Amino acid sequence: MPTYSDNRPDTSEQDTNLPPPEQHARQYAAVRDAHETELIEDYVELIGDLLDHAGEARATDIAARMGVRQATVARMIRRLNDQGLVTNEPYRSIFLTERGRAMAEESRKRHGVVLQFLRSLGVDDATARIDAEGMEHHVSETTLGIMREFTLKQKGGD
Amino acid sequence: MPTYSDNRPDTSEQDTNLPPPEQHARQYAAVRDAHETELIEDYVELIGDLLDHAGEARATDIAARMGVRQATVARMIRRLNDQGLVTNEPYRSIFLTERGRAMAEESRKRHGVVLQFLRSLGVDDATARIDAEGMEHHVSETTLGIMREFTLKQKGGD
DNA sequence: TGCAAAGTTTAGCCTAGGCTAAAAATGTTT
């Protein structure tokens, strides 16, 4: 039985301790940061995918896949343009700039790592897709690397 | 070498295919849904933690830990009150309703599962905390169950 | 007890990201 002399640092189950306030705050700040860029990333990634698969990215298709109205897409396209991620002319389909392509590529890769990781954990495809769509924006490079490695090992060792 | 006769369903590496538009839209809709509740959950969870650890939840402490201004907290508290999650009187600290306690407990558990899972994958504590803070809101029950199981196995089999 | 510091609330500003409705442009069909 544990006694008062058993005074190793508390490694017990619960870990019910709060981090110091500053670290805690940084945690939430990181989440807020992710939320600032995540929708942009999803749009750019989707536009890249549409360009690859359909040859062009039309506002209608973006709206259908995003599950939002065209008006919402129109305003987002303007914002992407303002940020130098896409080029577009009125009533024509949308294209990625060099920067846009780079972001699309990076997002696509990261998204893929998370999706494959979930699958390799044993999560069914539909669920994995849903979870990955949200999780991808909250995964650090560190964790991403570990996920990549894990997936590889699973694939090798069946 | 693969030939035209090798016509099994494409199980190859890339998985570069897009889901059908409706499923794709449901993916993004799920993320939007999560975003609607996640800040509420974080506040309620934090208030519960403060009540447990400090005996009371004061707006100043919430603001410090959230990394936002007190004015931001004040308005959020009103919203939590509107939703029947907390009780509060002017210039007094905040308490959870029964519903609030239930949400806090559930969030705390789920948060813990994700955090422990990341740790058991080999992610360092600080990074795991940051990632978990965001990921927790995008993890389905299915995935959560798998994470729980994985963590247990890791702990058992060292 | 009274005053200063600390904590809380309110008002008002801003951006993001949904929406509808309506106008304008483009594409298709007869």
Next chain:
DNA sequence: AAACATTTTTAGCCTAGGCTAAACTTTGCA
């Protein structure tokens, strides 16, 4: 070519969630 359908854009409304500034209440200390 005209009419109709589709697509795109614009204007304007709404909520969430940050912020600052200022007023107000409570608390702690001389």
